[in-house]
Amino acid sequence: MDFLSVAGEYTAERTIEKSRFLSYVAHTAGEEEARAFLDRVRREHPLSTHVCWAYIGDRLGNLQRFSDDGEPQGTAGMPILDVLRHENLVDVCCVVTRYFGGILLGSGGLVRAYTTAASRALDAAEKVTVQPVVKLSTMVEYPLYERVDLLVAAAGGRMEAPVFTDKVALTWQMRAGTEAPLLEQLRELTRGRGRVEVSEPFYGAV
Numbered sequence: 001m002d003f004l005s006v007a008g009e010y011t012a013e014r015t016i017e018k019s020r021f022l023s024y025v026a027h028t029a030g031e032e033e034a035r036a037f038l039d040r041v042r043r044e045h046p047l048s049t050h051v052c053w054a055y056i057g058d059r060l061g062n063l064q065r066f067s068d069d070g071e072p073q074g075t076a077g078m079p080i081l082d083v084l085r086h087e088n089l090v091d092v093c094c095v096v097t098r099y100f101g102g103i104l105l106g107s108g109g110l111v112r113a114y115t116t117a118a119s120r121a122l123d124a125a126e127k128v129t130v131q132p133v134v135k136l137s138t139m140v141e142y143p144l145y146e147r148v149d150l151l152v153a154a155a156g157g158r159m160e161a162p163v164f165t166d167k168v169a170l171t172w173q174m175r176a177g178t179e180a181p182l183l184e185q186l187r188e189l190t191r192g193r194g195r196v197e198v199s200e201p202f203y204g205a206v
Contacts, residue, residue, distance in 0.1 A: 005091045007128040007205060009037075012120035016113045018101025022048075023121035025094040027128075027205075031057055031065070034093040041095045049100040052114060054081035055093040071098075075110035083118040091130060091203075094118050128205040132176040135199040138186065139167045147189060155182040176201035 009026040024041050028034040034055040042051050050069045054077050057063030066077030080094050096117045105113055136157070140148050145168045152159055152172050163169040174182070179198060186194055 003090045003130040003203070004088050004127055005130045005205065006089065006122070006125040008126065010121050010125040012117065012124055014117055014120060015101070016116070017103040017105055017109070019103065019105065019113070020099040020101065021096055021113060021117040023094065023096045023117040025092060025118070025121040025125055027091055028055065028057075028093045029091055029204075031055070031063065034065075037093050038095055041097065045097045047099070048097040050076065050098040051095060052076035052080060052098070053093065053095040054078075054084055054118075056081070056084050056090050058090070071110055071114075072107055075107050076114045079111045079115040080118040083115055083122060087122055087127075089122075089127075094121060130203050130205050132201045133173045133204040134176045134179060134201055135171065135173050136179060136196055137169070137171040138194055138196040139169050140190070140194060141167055144189060144194075145170075148186065151182060151185050151189070155179075155185075157182070173204055 006025060006027050009024065012023045014021050022045070026037050028037055034057070038053050045051065050071050052067060052069045052071060054066035055064065064081060066081045068074070068076040076096070080096060084092055084094060096114055145162070148170060149159060152170070155174060156178060157172040157174040159170065159172040183196055186196055
């Protein structure tokens with residue numbers, strides 16, 4: 001089963017009635033990553049009036065967290081969460097910081113402001129499909145490196161940066177269940193001498 005998330009991290013900024021809103025959205029693989037992302041944004045804005053956020057975790061969207069961080073109840077965290085839900089995103093955290101500008105927005109104004117701030121960051125974000133993937137790794141001789149790289153790309157794999165020592169260490173991800181033909185090609189290329197390690201399936205973006 002495939003899901004939708006964001007790739008990387010994105011930011012946006014908007015001033016509403018003299019209050020400055022900075023929004024951040026990031027792919028977070030698990031609640032621990034989401035907490036670390038939130039803590040980092042907090043450290044970057046020690047003088048902000050509020051740091052409100054929402055997070056959707058597991059693949060069915062059942063793990064949901066949000067905080068108004070001192071704003072009136074229901075005016076910040078829930079509107080941010082509603083934006084994430086509307087986009088059908090998982091494994092994503094959105095944080096909106098507010099620097100109060102001296103003008104009260106009222107409950108309706110706050111809901112609109114936090115909704116707009118979260119939407120602006122998501123508008124800038126690249127959406128990616130999160131699906132069951134496997135990670136593969138192998139060591140190859142230098143003369144075979146480019147040919148293996150081409151085979152992996154043709155099979156739909158996403159190669160990580162190679163590590164060059166006496167051999168070339170290669171690691172890549174690809175959709176789970178599609179790796180068998182590539183493994184056969186690599187066996188033929190290395191004449192059975194190349195060992196490829198394959199992880200258990202997990203969810204990731206390819």
